[in-house]
Amino acid sequence: xxxxxxxxxxxxxxxxxxxxxxxxxxxxxxxxxxxxxxxxxxxxxxxxxxxxxxxxxxxxxxxxxxxxxxxxxxxxxxxxxxxxxxxxxxxxxxxxxxxxxxxxxxxxxxxxxxxxxxxxxxxxxxxxxxxxxxxxxxxxxxxxxxxxxxxxxxxxxxxxxxxxxxxxxxxxxxxxxxxxxxxxxxxxxxxxxxxxxxxxxxxxxxxxxxxxxxxxxxxxxxxxxxxxxxxxxxxxxxxxxxxxxxxxxxxxxxxxxxxxxxxxxxxxxxxxxxxxxxxxxxxxxxxxxxxxxxxxxxxxxxxxxxxxxxxxxxxxxxxxxxxxxxxxxxxxxxxxxxxxxxxxxxxxxxxxxxxxxxxxxxxxxxxxxxxxxxxxxxxxxxxxxxxxxxxxx
Numbered sequence: 001x002x003x004x005x006x007x008x009x010x011x012x013x014x015x016x017x018x019x020x021x022x023x024x025x026x027x028x029x030x031x032x033x034x035x036x037x038x039x040x041x042x043x044x045x046x047x048x049x050x051x052x053x054x055x056x057x058x059x060x061x062x063x064x065x066x067x068x069x070x071x072x073x074x075x076x077x078x079x080x081x082x083x084x085x086x087x088x089x090x091x092x093x094x095x096x097x098x099x100x101x102x103x104x105x106x107x108x109x110x111x112x113x114x115x116x117x118x119x120x121x122x123x124x125x126x127x128x129x130x131x132x133x134x135x136x137x138x139x140x141x142x143x144x145x146x147x148x149x150x151x152x153x154x155x156x157x158x159x160x161x162x163x164x165x166x167x168x169x170x171x172x173x174x175x176x177x178x179x180x181x182x183x184x185x186x187x188x189x190x191x192x193x194x195x196x197x198x199x200x201x202x203x204x205x206x207x208x209x210x211x212x213x214x215x216x217x218x219x220x221x222x223x224x225x226x227x228x229x230x231x232x233x234x235x236x237x238x239x240x241x242x243x244x245x246x247x248x249x250x251x252x253x254x255x256x257x258x259x260x261x262x263x264x265x266x267x268x269x270x271x272x273x274x275x276x277x278x279x280x281x282x283x284x285x286x287x288x289x290x291x292x293x294x295x296x297x298x299x300x301x302x303x304x305x306x307x308x309x310x311x312x313x314x315x316x317x318x319x320x321x322x323x324x325x326x327x328x329x330x331x332x333x334x335x336x337x338x339x340x341x342x343x344x345x346x347x348x349x350x351x352x353x354x355x356x357x358x359x360x361x362x363x364x365x366x367x368x369x370x371x372x373x374x375x376x377x378x379x380x381x382x383x384x385x386x387x388x389x390x391x392x393x
Contacts, residue, residue: 062324159292247277
């Protein structure tokens with residue numbers, strides 16, 4: 001007979017030297033474990049340092065808020081009280097750092113991961129999670145390649161870039177009459193992915209790509225590429241990048257008298273902080289962007305949830321915290337239905353999710369995508385982010 005017995009208990013019974021004594025020790029150890037809470041660690045990986053740290057911290061806050069609510073419910077798994085814990089990690093917005101963090105989470109044998117925020121960090125991390133068998137849900141990364149990889153334990157609770165790009169271009173063509181577009185690609189996995197989708201969707205709609213320029217997610221000087229674009233006279237610029245670069249881009253567009261040129265972008269630039277980062281220059285009024293999901297006011301539980309969030313984390317709300325909150329709740333509920341926090345036990349329940357979340361009703365396709373993704377078009381014509389209209393699947 002063999003069992004895992006803590007050294008202190010085994011020593012207590014060692015002098016007996018019998019099978020009965022060992023059985024007694026095992027029973028004592030099991031009883032001891034039954035009296036202790038079951039610690040279930042849900043990890044979050046995201047950029048809580050660097051230029052987009054406010055977005056990463058907001059996402060982490062969503063996980064933290066869900067963990068606190070779960071602990072307040074006195075839940076049980078396997079007949080034991082559960083103590084939910086957040087294992088917080090910083091990927092710095094860097095793919096290499098994200099891969100190292102994913103290995104660390106694997107070594108720590110966390111029960112699940114919420115993250116990462118960017119496609120460039122999620123792609124390498126998801127591969128590692130798949131290798132070590134940890135289910136993971138991204139609340140923010142939107143590149144279709146994440147679920148196209150075929151990992152059966154990777155999920156997304158926000159619309160993909162493909163759904164967002166199609167909605168953005170439909171609006172650009174039908175409402176704004178845009179026919180000629182220049183592209184700026186920041187060369188990140190996110191930027192390259194969304195630009196590729198934009199180019200394909202533009203061809204389908206007979207929108208001409210008149211120029212394509214490249215930058216990086218660390219750049220702050222854009223005058224040379226903007227001057228080159230200005231000479232091609234496009235109706236609009238499509239930027240494949242984040243708000244930390246979109247702000248300086250808009251400021252420099254105004255300096256170059258490009259205030260009448262439309263500026264299109266995806267969810268990574270479509271934040272509430274963009275006006276501040278752009279200095280509320282005149283070019284801001286021509287920004288149109290798209291976000292996966294609905295506005296807080298349009299979400300099933302958005303308004304009440306935001307009030308709770310602001311009370312807990314005043315002044316920190318950005319974009320992705322409600323999706324991170326829902327992702328955490330979806331993972332926890334799968335564990336509760338399976339009566340186990342072991343990935344191999346609760347993963348089948350996770351695939352069968354049907355959850356009435358804050359953001360929407362969450363259920364997954366066989367590929368890990370939302371069955372009914374929602375997107376929302378925004379503008380900044382008023383000087384602040386303002387919803388134009390939501391677009392369903």
